[in-house]
Amino acid sequence: MENLAGRLKAVIQAAGVAITDVSLPDMTNKATWTVQPPDLQAAAQSTIDSFDVNDPAHDSAELNLAVTGHLDQERIYSALVWAIIDTYSAPATVTKYNAAKTKIVTAFKTRPWAQ
Numbered sequence: 001m002e003n004l005a006g007r008l009k010a011v012i013q014a015a016g017v018a019i020t021d022v023s024l025p026d027m028t029n030k031a032t033w034t035v036q037p038p039d040l041q042a043a044a045q046s047t048i049d050s051f052d053v054n055d056p057a058h059d060s061a062e063l064n065l066a067v068t069g070h071l072d073q074e075r076i077y078s079a080l081v082w083a084i085i086d087t088y089s090a091p092a093t094v095t096k097y098n099a100a101k102t103k104i105v106t107a108f109k110t111r112p113w114a115q
């Protein structure tokens with residue numbers, strides 16, 4: 001649960017409290033947990049009090065976020081490769097894309113620029 005503060009912030013915001021940040025100086029003592037802006041502390045407090053730090057959903061949410069980020073990166077890289085092929089060897093095709101992908105994977109493994 002590396003990003004427990006981020007998860008708490010999201011839960012408070014989902015509860016309709018427009019905070020901008022949270023601080024958890026002592027993870028084991030909810031009395032030390034504060035929100036920004038401070039005038040929203042009272043509105044956020046019931047959510048803080050009911051927040052279960054041991055809920056496995058927190059780990060699951062972080063894992064989902066990591067996977068989503070990874071997939072988005074894959075899509076971005078694929079789009080970039082497709083655009084480069086289309087620009088320099090138009091039209092881009094699946095065959096050309098797969099050939100470029102194979103070359104990229106090989107280069108990633110062998111790092112020819114470092115030899």
